[in-house]
Amino acid sequence: MTGTEPGGRPRIFLVEDHAVFRAGVRAELGDAVDVVGEADEAAAAVELINERLPDVVLLDVHLPGGGGHAVLGGVLPHHPEVQFLALSVSDAPEDVIDVIRAGARGYITKTISGPELLQAVYRVAAGDAVFSPRLAGFVLDAFAQIGAPAQGLDPELDQLSPREREVLRLIARGYTYKEVGRDLSISAKTVESHVSSVLRKLQLSTRHELTRWATDRRLV
């Protein structure tokens, strides 16, 4: 987060194996960001990111050489300040939950519009979480499957609060954070804090059901 230039232009690194798509993202982001590098496979990405330390890495979930998961594992232990935003056409829930659990701050689909992508990048750069409707759906689904908290585990981490569930539901319905806030009569900032708290739960929950849910699930 500290690496943001004074001008407010976040430094972006693109990890994506489709050259056409990389060009498309570059064009959509335009001058609003500073693209400091690109990579089309996991090992090169880890090396370059560790070297250039961007603010935000736009990470394709599916990559040759280990996938997004490998990139996260190769960077975060050394440089936890680097933020990852997963970006994918792949909607396999196990992949999505996997990158989130491995440390990505958000997940968006490639159908996202230019301005929305930019907004998501800014948000992640500021340390917030970014949930696409799909991710919100996955998370709701995953936590619904977990059911009652088991003994000996932190129930705080295994359950969504009713408010968090409401927020996620609205996001899943396609509402923006601003619209969610208006609908629930809370500020956009509060919405963000709810989402971040959900993300924390998702990443810290030790319940193996989460992983099992993700692998069991064959949907969409």
Add this chain to the structure above:
Amino acid sequence: MSLIARGPQRRDHRGIEEAPEPGTRPLTDGGRLTGPSLPAPPPAPAPAPGVEINGNGAANVTRPEGPAPPPWDPPGAVFGRRTANRGQGHWSHSHGQGPRRRGPWSEGDDGHHHHVGRKLRALRRSPDNRVLGGVCGGISRTTGIDAMWVRIGFVLVAVASGVMVLAYPLAWLLIPMEGQTDNIYSRAVGDRRGMRTIAAILVPLLIATQFITSSLHVSFVGFLGWPAFLAVGVVILIWRNADQSEKAFIDNDVMPLLGADTHDGKGRRWLVARIVAGLLIGAGGIALLVEGHTTVAALRPVGGAALVIAASVVIFGPWWLSLLRDLIAERQARALAEERAQMAAHVHDSVLQTLALIQRASDDPQQVVRLARSQERELRAWLFEGRHPGAIGEDASMLAEGIGLLQRQVEADHGIAVQVVMVGDCQLDEALRALLDAAREATVNAAKWSGEDQVSVYAEVEADTVMLYVRDRGHGFDPAAVPEDRRGISQSIRARVARFGGSAVVRSAPGEGAEVQLCMPRRERVK
């Protein structure tokens, strides 16, 4: 009433019976035949002159006017002339069949001929005035006694002696239906082919039953087997030879009373099972009553109770019956209305949608052809294969699968991206298919009117409901400004889910996109 107006009625072979009704009185002008002299149910000389003359010589003998046309010719001619004066066209029409038979009562010296006609008229069961087989209605028509009294008499005699219980079916078998010359009995007796078929099936069955029961040492069952099989054979034979209208009557009016109004095999099987169970229980009850009471005197209280029950049936029976009939009629009317609504919704979703799409794509011939072709396919599938157009749930068994189909279909047909998010999944049932259809309609609506290229669908399966949201970020509109009867939203979406107890809410404001919120209670709940 003019004669011309009456013309078509008389094409019916029962025209004579209808003639004495008030509207026809001008025929007998001159005041010779006035209203009061006519009995309320017209005592027509013959129900079906044409049929009887052609079909059965014996019937002719019973009818006075048949073999004696000449005396009535002059009045007939007078009648004919009058007709000709009033309307040329009618003359030729009525000439062939009308005047001659009309004579005895319309121009003749009233009372006497009425009497003769009434007495000698062949007894026929009435197809219209019937509770069961139309026997009482027929007797009423022949004798002139009100059908209600005939029925009450029948029931009283039945309760008092039990003879009527046998007499009625016999009458049903032996008295032909009006407009027919042969009765069910004679047809059944003459049905050699049916007899052979039934014998070929029942005789081996009977032998097998006898064999099994004798080897099981329950010979009394075997003893009962003979009459039982005979009875079954006779009933089947009678059924085979009953008229189509008879069968239709039993199907439409009697089966629903017995709770077997579903025309599929399941309802029938259930009915048969119920009757068998009822007979067994009844036989068991009688056996219990008889056993342990060596004297018949013990049966007296039972007989008394049965009489009281019978009495209440006699008094309230018709009312119960009419109540039940009303109920059935109402149910049928409701089903019909629902069917109509469903049909309207389907037509709206398929044909009207496609027409709208074709209008929009009028500058793209290929697209028009594609749309027309797919619509034709869909319509054919609906008309000839019974598959509902616009229904997406039919190929899918799970909700997620159905929503996937919805997504692909709308994306293909309307060139809009459908973003689907699902939480949970469940089996599709009828209600959820309706929910899917409504969701599809909402999605198509968004595709057409939002002006956006993306629409979000979010479905969440909860413990006792399924929530479904269709949201676009387009122009939006003011829901209050949309007339209540606008087909799209009210019929296809709201009515569709309402039929299964669901609800639909439209949230929108100009410039803010629109969201349709659908909610459907689940039948099959999660544990």
